[in-house]
Amino acid sequence: MSRLRPLFSLILISLATLLISCGGPNVAATPPTYTQSQIEKIQEYVPEIVAVQERGAELQKLIQNRDWIDVGTFIHGPMAEARLNMNYIVSNLLPEQQKPARKLVRDMFNNLVKIDQAAGEGNSGQALNAYDAAFADINQFLDLMPTKSVSDEA
Numbered sequence: 001m002s003r004l005r006p007l008f009s010l011i012l013i014s015l016a017t018l019l020i021s022c023g024g025p026n027v028a029a030t031p032p033t034y035t036q037s038q039i040e041k042i043q044e045y046v047p048e049i050v051a052v053q054e055r056g057a058e059l060q061k062l063i064q065n066r067d068w069i070d071v072g073t074f075i076h077g078p079m080a081e082a083r084l085n086m087n088y089i090v091s092n093l094l095p096e097q098q099k100p101a102r103k104l105v106r107d108m109f110n111n112l113v114k115i116d117q118a119a120g121e122g123n124s125g126q127a128l129n130a131y132d133a134a135f136a137d138i139n140q141f142l143d144l145m146p147t148k149s150v151s152d153e154a
Contacts, residue, residue, distance in 0.1 A: 042145060059075070
């Protein structure tokens, strides 16, 4: 019997190791979701961005008419306000969406600078190209917005 004790102990240790390594709770990681307060904060600013997006044709017409003073007023007024609202939204997005959203806001700002520079030079072609890029950035940003509302449990 004394010969079998080490063998019996080895079998019990192996069995315990196997059970411990294979056992244990399998916790599935839940994907991050928006809280109700995040949705409310985001929805507070989205309508103002959409309003500027809908006025895009107005800016395009001003550029085509070479009305540079009004172009400057538009990009420093409503467009700058939309950019500010976009920045407010970024901090309420999910972590994996914050980086692309920040890039879109930065790209939109750079395109507004290009419109302003083109307006200063009287270059409507360059201003229209930057206008197209700026509104493409706005559209992509709005695509990042959450489409579903969350339950009160979140």
